[in-house]
Amino acid sequence: MSARETSRLPVRRMLVIPLTLAALMLRPPGTLTALALVAAAGAIGLLTPLPPAAPVSRRRWLIAVGVGIATFGAARVVVQAVPAPSHAWAVLGASVAAVAEEAFFRRLLYGWLAAAWGVGVAVAASALLFALVHVPAYGLISIPLNVAAGLLFGWQRWTAGTWTAPALTHVAANLLQMNGVFVL
Amino acid sequence: MRTMLRWGIAAALCYVAAALVTAQFLPVRLLYDGEEIPLPYRWVVRPPNAVNAASEPPLPGVGQIVLPPAGPGGGSVSTGDGQAVIIFVRGTIAPRTGETSITIRLTPMDARPLGRLPTGVEYDGNAYRIEGEYTASKQPIAFRDTATLILRHATTGTLVLRLTQGRWEPVEDSIHLPSFQVVASTDRLGVFAPGLLPSQRSQRDHAPWLAALTAAGAAAVVAVRPTRRSS
Numbered sequence: 001m002s003a004r005e006t007s008r009l010p011v012r013r014m015l016v017i018p019l020t021l022a023a024l025m026l027r028p029p030g031t032l033t034a035l036a037l038v039a040a041a042g043a044i045g046l047l048t049p050l051p052p053a054a055p056v057s058r059r060r061w062l063i064a065v066g067v068g069i070a071t072f073g074a075a076r077v078v079v080q081a082v083p084a085p086s087h088a089w090a091v092l093g094a095s096v097a098a099v100a101e102e103a104f105f106r107r108l109l110y111g112w113l114a115a116a117w118g119v120g121v122a123v124a125a126s127a128l129l130f131a132l133v134h135v136p137a138y139g140l141i142s143i144p145l146n147v148a149a150g151l152l153f154g155w156q157r158w159t160a161g162t163w164t165a166p167a168l169t170h171v172a173a174n175l176l177q178m179n180g181v182f183v184l
Numbered sequence: 185m186r187t188m189l190r191w192g193i194a195a196a197l198c199y200v201a202a203a204l205v206t207a208q209f210l211p212v213r214l215l216y217d218g219e220e221i222p223l224p225y226r227w228v229v230r231p232p233n234a235v236n237a238a239s240e241p242p243l244p245g246v247g248q249i250v251l252p253p254a255g256p257g258g259g260s261v262s263t264g265d266g267q268a269v270i271i272f273v274r275g276t277i278a279p280r281t282g283e284t285s286i287t288i289r290l291t292p293m294d295a296r297p298l299g300r301l302p303t304g305v306e307y308d309g310n311a312y313r314i315e316g317e318y319t320a321s322k323q324p325i326a327f328r329d330t331a332t333l334i335l336r337h338a339t340t341g342t343l344v345l346r347l348t349q350g351r352w353e354p355v356e357d358s359i360h361l362p363s364f365q366v367v368a369s370t371d372r373l374g375v376f377a378p379g380l381l382p383s384q385r386s387q388r389d390h391a392p393w394l395a396a397l398t399a400a401g402a403a404a405v406v407a408v409r410p411t412r413r414s415s
């Protein structure tokens with residue numbers, strides 16, 4: 001199957017996407033159940049087969065990760081943000097959630113959308129849906145921020161040719177939000 | 185490659201701009217996924233029915249914020265266990281002649297004997313007395329804008345309570361964050377505690393089952409292999 005061969009998303013994909021998005025929206029925020037649900041979404045994103053992708057350029061991957069981490073670092077410096085708790089479980093939870101979300105949004109969802117409708121739609125739609133699933137937990141006020149983050153992750157996916165670039169950046173972005181108090 | 189880089193820089197600027205604009209309206213948390221195993225809560229006086237309670241006592245906090253022009257004028261002070269944090273952005277504290285810094289103290293207290301709760305509201309953690317003074321003169325600090333208060337809650341807290349003349353009152357703009365924290369803006373220091381409305385807790389109890397069912401449905405659809413049609 002070539003990248004443009006699929007003119008529409010098959011029924012199977014039409015079921016997986018809304019069901020997983022619904023599970024992410026309904027997760028009870030800040031709980032172990034939520035972490036398990038995000039991990040499940042990540043497993044779906046990671047284990048669902050996709051058509052073979054083009055080889056990854058190491059230079060492009062490094063540029064994508066560099067721009068991404070620099071952006072989240074800069075935002076952390078210029079905005080006096082609410083610090084997140086920092087303890088070993090928070091680090092683990094934030095890292096697992098970041099990788100899992102990227103496996104679903106930037107690997108599976110982006111991969112399907114890009115194959116069906118092209119990169120532009122894949123970047124925009126994955127960013128919008130990424131923002132949407134965060135609304136129940138963070139409120140409508142989070143939409144601009146999360147759409148912008150989703151666009152940046154989508155750009156990384158496009159530039160690097162792999163979801164691992166946004167995944168690493170997302171982990172770094174989460175860890176950058178933690179305060180200096182580390183409780184074991 | 186240049187086109188790609190241009191798009192990347194545009195996306196990066198878009199994110200920083202979104203963060204700056206959002207921060208003008210609310211105490212903002214930048215992109216963060218707070219799905220975690222909650223640490224046990226440190227109580228001053230552990231309630232008999234407490235779940236996930238730590239055996240260690242809560243820790244106080246003290247810190248200084250350097251005022252302009254000697255320093256940035258903004259910063260945060262946290263308790264040693266991270267259960268209470270107060271954030272001052274540049275310009276929150278009124279400058280004072282001869283003062284180069286303020287000192288902030290956060291002291292955990294048992295909330296129950298301090299005041300009466302509004303109907304239908306429960307405590308969901310310790311009270312914290314937050315005091316601040318100009319470091320040299322020891323005079324109380326004067327606010328020019330609001331500071332942001334963040335309290336860790338024990339179970340499912342949804343609001344910040346402020347002690348006012350022997351009564352606990354909800355702070356109007358309280359918001360709940362997924363990382364077991366409630367956040368509110370305040371234009372004065374005092375005594376604060378995390379609170380919850382039990383009705384909101386019961387509404388949230390249904391969501392995990394529905395979420396688990398939909399996730400299981402998605403996994404089942406992925407697991408089913410499509411049958412090939414012969415032409």
